Amino acid sequence: MQIQVLCYGATRRHVDGDVIELALAEPATVADALSALSSVSTELAELLKQCAVAIGDELVRRNHPLHAGDALALLPPVAGG
């Protein structure tokens, strides 16, 4: 299946552009998408260990099943204020 990955915060420093198109074998979970992204670089792989993932305005867990066309937001550690 094809999904989109939307990069936020420091994850943008490890990829070209803010959106990544990712092809995954079915069935796939959030953990499978993170595993595929970890091959981009060791720096991104380290940061992904600390990332939350959202679909729409909902946080989803690593065992959440993915569907074709999903857009996953990568949310690294937050620092507002």
Next chain:
Amino acid sequence: MDFNRIQTTPLSLDALLAGTESPECGALTVFSGTVRDHHEGRSVLRLKYTSHVPLAERMIREIERATCAKFDVPLCRVVHRIGELGIGESAILAIVRSGHRAEAFAALKYLVDQVKHRVPIWKEEFYADGSSAFVTGCCIADDADDASHAGDHDHAHHHHAAHTHAHTEA
């Protein structure tokens, strides 16, 4: 009250306070977080805040409601600014109204801590030497590999060396 919690223009305390007066409230506490000109010994020229806006909007509203319930106070409000901010500009404004000051102070601290530690907002600092770095903050995934401190805690934020990049700007 329906207004944007994440805003792209300078924050207004008057706007945040509008319509919140209540004859039963004897306390109003206000917090404004403003942009500092230094961080860990480095000279900071400006900040850039970014956010996952739909999730941040929903989470700030939930934190306001949870804070009201936890401290039994009638009113909490928070707005956070995103985009580029100069030194001295306000990045966050928070207010609490309550019957007495003790719960107003306690609720305000909790409210601001929760927003800083849980809401998807990122702070990028730009330094005098032309480099920039994301301030490393709090993991918000409760099932991440490194999530032992996700959520409710109090700590200093540090830079992660791997996120420091040289930056050339016009």
